[in-house]
Amino acid sequence: MTEARYHWNRPHLLTLEELSADDIAALLDTARALKEVSTRSIKKVPALRGKVVVNLFFEDSTRTRTSFRLAAQRLSADVVDFAVSTSSVSKGESLADTARNIEAMGVDAMVIRHRSSGTPELLSRLVSCSVINAGDGSHEHPTQGLLDVFTIQESLQKTDRRISDIHCAIVGDIIHSRVARSNLWALTKLGAKVTLVGPSTMCPRSLEKLGVSVSHNLDEVLPHVDVINMLRVQFERLTSAAFPSLREYHHLFGLTEARLACCRPDVLVLHPGPMNRGLEITSAVADGPRAAILRQVTNGLAVRMAVLYLCVGAAATRG
Amino acid sequence: MNANQISEAIEGIKKKILLHLKTEAVEPSKLALVGIRRRGEIIAGRLSSLLQPHLGFKPPVGALDITMYRDDPMRSPLTIPLGTEMNFRLDDRPVILVDDVLFTGRSVRAALDAMVDFGRPQFIRLAVLVERAGREYPIAADFIGRNTEVDRNSLIRVHLRPLDHQDGVFIEPDKKGKGGQR
Known part of the structure; x- marks a missing residue:
């Protein structure tokens, strides 16, 4: 056999951080x-x-x-x-x-x-x-991180690009998000560039020590990325008023058709679900051709x- | 076996298949080939091309991954599956199952199980490039490229392009293969 001598030998899947x-x-x-x-x-x-x-x-x-x-x-x-x-x-x-x-x-x-x-x-x-x-x-949330990367990889199938050529923005409440953390590990281990985007209360600069970029301005980031992973605003995990109002959050960090128009034409939009339609993502984007949300499922x-x-x-x- | 001998062996299998279709009065228009991944798939592809001028069409080729159907799926080291590619149903088709080496018969048993999930063929026949003694299941090949007599613990390695650099069949003596040979 000419195959590489790799063998899977892990009985558990606890984190993506510990995987090679x-x-x-x-x-x-x-x-x-x-x-x-x-x-x-x-x-x-x-x-x-x-x-x-x-x-x-x-x-x-x-x-x-x-x-x-x-x-x-x-x-x-x-x-x-x-x-x-x-x-x-x-x-x-x-x-x-x-x-x-x-x-x-x-x-x-x-x-x-x-x-x-x-x-x-x-x-x-x-x-x-x-x-x-x-x-x-x-x-x-290791399987969510894996399925997001799998979906990105699948979208690259007909191109000659690999995950390591990809720049991915993860947008939203990063510090409360297990989805963000698992995505971050999977993407960075495979060599992708990751930018975390969100209000400073949810996406502090200190996250840069994980080997990623941090931005508080979505509009500055969007034109440069291949993938946008929109996180759900998790009301059940918010213990304090991390942002002043839902309307302001949507205004600054919601993915709308106007924002999508500033992105690369082949940008891929992910969302782990369930969606707060009209908050972090509008229905037009979620149901539009750039979204891979049902493919993720x-x-x-x-x-x-x-x-x-x-x-x-x-x-x-x-x- | 060198590359020429492999070509001759596959040519011989083709002739036997054509003769079989004739003597059994099989309507060949629905003939399909299914190769066990990965080298059976390559042989099936070559057979399909060889059969095309005789049949007037290129029989479809399916690639079967039997990892999930093995009688020892939980053996160590764990096999990373390659995936099955079967773009047609097997219902009512005469089907030739193709593998590189027939040894214990366990891979063929797994393949038969897997194929049933893709429909109910008219019949299934088995073609192998190399046949050796050592059957552990009641399975026999219908079309054989070459018989070999090798020691039970020897390992037969089949190399086929484009997966390998060149075509060739090699015998490695006294490897504790323990039925690992497909």
Whole structure:
């Protein structure tokens, strides 16, 4: 064989920060191969037959949970949705007890979302099965970062450009955003240029130490970027009045058709969803030809299939 | 085997396929080739081009990634899948499955499983460039380029352009392949 001697051997996906560029490339390659499965009339392959995946969502999520569920099912795994509100967690059971009890039922992977940063890492030390981070506090959302990069990579397919040639703006409430953090790691590890844009309260200059540029002026940045990732204003994570009014935020940082007209004609617009239409992005842009928002959702499924296949596989072969 | 011998072997497979279609009175207009990635896909592509002048059309070629269908998908090291490219349905088609080496038969079993997900073919026949002893599943090839007798622990490496620098089949003695050969 002439293939490179790279081997994936990580049983968990906790952060993108800890991955190498090769790890990220392996995940993206696997996702590319698995995307085809969802286009078949029989949307299923037997790779994870007999494996059990538990969705452990301590925070609301519709699309990520559904996406992980479908991803596991397309690999023929059995999936259990652990509904936190109806579980013994509401009776005061600790995370450790909950996790160990679920593991005792014979589980191969736990997909966890939690409001506290670092919970997936903690969980991975409590259990011996795979742990996959589906979003922890304002820390990371690795599969979102991967699917965003996957979508960018796909948009470059018919060009001779690579991720390392790309300049990406991430716009919005950066410090509260796990999506921003995971995107930042994935993009910079693959060599892309990243500019973080937002009001100084949400996007402080101190972020420059992560090896990216910081700007508080969206209009200055837009003409120079290939990709604009518009973050959702997260009302549920805003503890203080970080900006004076929604109208002012929209005026300064909302992506409108007028702003899009100042961008490169082939600019790619991403949004992790759910959107606040009329706030960070207008409907005309969100539903327009430059937006890849629904492609992101489709790609999310392929990316999560890749994560489950590789992590569960690595855990199973660990011996 | 050198490049010429490989060309002759593939030419021989082509003749056997044409004879088979004739004796079995198969309507060839729906003939399709499916190659197991990656070298089976290359052989299938070459067969398709060789068959074109005889059939008056170029039979479509599918590329099958069997990673997700292996009977040991969770073996170490984990295989990074390449993806399947099948731009046509297999329903009611005579289909030739193509691989480079037939050894244990496990890859072919996985491929049969995978193909069923793309429709119900009229029939499936198996063509291989190199056949060697060592079957672990009840599988036999219908069209064989070359039989070889090698030690059980030897590894047969097939090199094919454009994936490799040049065409060639090489035998590496006494490698603990442990059924790893496709």
